[in-house]
Each structure stands twice: as structure tokens, then as C-alpha cells.
Amino acid sequence: MDAFFASVELLRYPQLKGLPVVIGGGWRKVDEELRAAQGERALRFIPVESFPLLKDYVGRGVITTATYAARQFGVGSAMGMMKAAKLCPQAIVLPVDFEEVRKYSRLFKSTITEIAPLMQDRGVDEVYIDFTEVPGGQREGGRVLARLIQKAIFEKTGLTCSIGVAPNKLLAKMASEFNKPNGISIVHEDDLQTMIWPLHVRKINGIGPKAGEKLARLHIHTIGELAAQEPQWLIDHFGKATGAWMHEAAWGRDDSPVVTESEPVSMSRETTFDRDLHAVRDKAELGAIFTELCTKLAEDLQRKGYVGKTIGIKLRYDNFKSVTRDQTLDTYTADAQTIRHTAGLALKRVPLDKRLRLLGVRVGGLIKAEELNPTRNLDGKVPAAPNNRPHDAIDSVAHTDQLF
């Protein structure tokens, strides 16, 4: 979907069309206040000189999406809001409306599956679609079906999208970027050298900042340069799996299937504080946030019908370094108090001398709640005995007072 979060807001505020709009920001405290004051949620970036006020509004937030007009000013996804304000003080800022975004996400996806049932979810604004067996899916190399999907989505939602059609997901993903917004791009196997090899290696889905930097140090910048390397040389530098995969990717090869269904592995809740907090000095505030995260997470699990057995915490220090601690229970749970207690034990195993900017709670090892039968699993087998391995970490803290 093209500039999805921003486009969803433009449906509500068509008067913003063509203007630089950025979606994101902190907003926690001021959102309600702002709605009351303005009757709508749009805020023009306050001049950067009135920094304290601006900071109150956009806080530590980042940009989720910027309209194409805003991108002209050099602002873009994942950029800090305060930096965006400097680059483009005339931009209009809106908080993300997750409910609205999810509504349109469901709508565009159901529109697609009515036409082409084999669809893989790739987040709120992106999917893979298998054209292979769709009637007419091969006409004009897929262009006819792509146009049909674009038209159906626009009619249902008023939103535009960009579609790449190719022999596999790897190439289709790259193709989808060629003609944005509202474009269609077809990439055939034969187009590898002309359309793919000139691109930067970072355009490969799976090569991120770190791998990109490492390749640059090895004087490899384009996908063509990557394709020219011996597989063994890449394996020597990036390891067996990654090296071999890189070589395949550079040659446009990808046999991964379109996965239409999957079960979640973990669920989590995390929050960055408005200001850094200290475990001792801000103990009460931190404790309340901690409990709130556990409560919300338990609600998420229960609402979606999952239980998990590995409880984890994550925290981020003021220097932005993160640490995690996990603790696996011998029973499955979606209970707020159990999560809170276990996460509390995990939290004690982490140094709490430095100030914190983020706290998170996670539950992993998920299974569907209905599989949680005291005697039998769905396949009729009696579950294995719980893992009774002595747990040093639990033993060492079980008798001390809870910190929070």
C-alpha cells in the first residue's frame, strides 16, 4: 500500500492532499487534549524555536509514514520527529490511528483474497499474492490481474497500491518498488541483468544496514557485484546459510512458498517512557508501568486465545543498549498475575543501576488456548511430563523480596 498510514489519514482529511504530512510521534499525553482543543487531530509542526512545546507533542516518537510531499524535504520512515521538525517545520503531524489502519488493512486484504485466495500476510500494509492458479493471472505477464486488484482495492478503500509481478517473492518485492505510487511493474527471469543487477544490495529483502555495510567494506555495492562473487567466498565471510542465500538472492533465485496461514510465536508489549526512569528513584512509576504492560499483554493473549510458557522482559538503558531475560514456566499461562510475577523475577536478573528508557514484556512458546487440555492434546496423545530441570535463576531469587 502506498504511504499507507498517511493515505488512511488523507481519506479523513482530504484537505491535506498534496501537503507535507507526517504520521507518528509520541502523543500519549496530549492526544486527548489536542482533540478537545482543535476538534480534529491535525497539528501543524510548531516552529522549532518553541522546542519545549513541540517536544511535549511529538516527544520521543518517530515517523511511521510521510506523504510524498513531505519526503521532498528529506523526512522519512523511522526518523525521529524532532529531526523531522527541523527539516520540515511546515509539515502537519498526525498520530497513528491504529484502529483505523487495521480496519483498512483488513479491508484491502479481504478484497485481494476474494480475487486471489493464496495470499501471505506481510504486516499491515504488505502482502504476497500467488497469481499462478488465478484465472487470467498469466495474461500480459500478470499485468491484467494486477490492474484488476488495484482497481478493486481503490473502489473498496479509496487507497492506492503498487504491485510487482515476478516469478518469485524475492523479485516481486523488488519489482513492487519500481513504480511507486500506484504502479505496476513486471519482472521476468530474463530481466535479471538489466533491472536487478544495477540495484544496490540493500534492495534485497533480508540485507539490512549491517550486511549492507559489511558488503560495502568488501567493495560490493550492487546486486550484480554480489552475483559475481564465488559462493564459497560469500560463505567464508557471512557463514554457511547467509553466504549461500546471498548468492542465490543475487541471481534472483527464491523458492520460498507463499504462506497463507501461520500461528504466532510470541506476543509482547513495550513502552518507551516520556523521560528516562531510574529503578530506585522512580520505582513506583516504573512498577505501575510494568503491571500495566503485563495486564495489557494478558488481555491480548486472552482475546486472541493463546497461552504461552516463556515469559521475557526487555529493557533499554539511557545509552540505548537493550538487554533481555527469559524465564520458562512448566505450565502455559495467559494470566496477568502469573506473567507479572514471572517477569518480576526475570527483571531481578538484570543490572538496574543505569536509567531506563524502555520496558517491555513478552510471552513466547505460544499455543492455542484450546490445545491446553489437562489430559490430552488434540492428537490424542498425553502431553510430555513438564521439564523439571532445576532452575538456578529462579532458585537464586525465589526467596528475596520482589523489587517491584
Next chain:
DNA sequence: TCTGGGGTCCTAGGACCC
């Protein structure tokens, strides 16, 4: 002026078991 939130997957070491 530092840098959101929610995910998945991979790696590597250690414990433990047969």
C-alpha cells in the same frame, strides 16, 4: 534533538539425556 512498537528468525553456548 537521538533513535516507536510489534514481530520473526538465526546463532551460539550450556544443560541435560540417552
Next chain:
DNA sequence: TCTGGGGTCCTAGGACCC
């Protein structure tokens, strides 16, 4: 007397993606 070869599970960190 120098100490195999699987295999699974757990944990911590990190890369990457939307």
C-alpha cells in the same frame, strides 16, 4: 583414565522487517 555422538530445550543477543 583423559573424557563420544547424537538430540532437545533454554537463554541472550542481534539482524531484519513492516
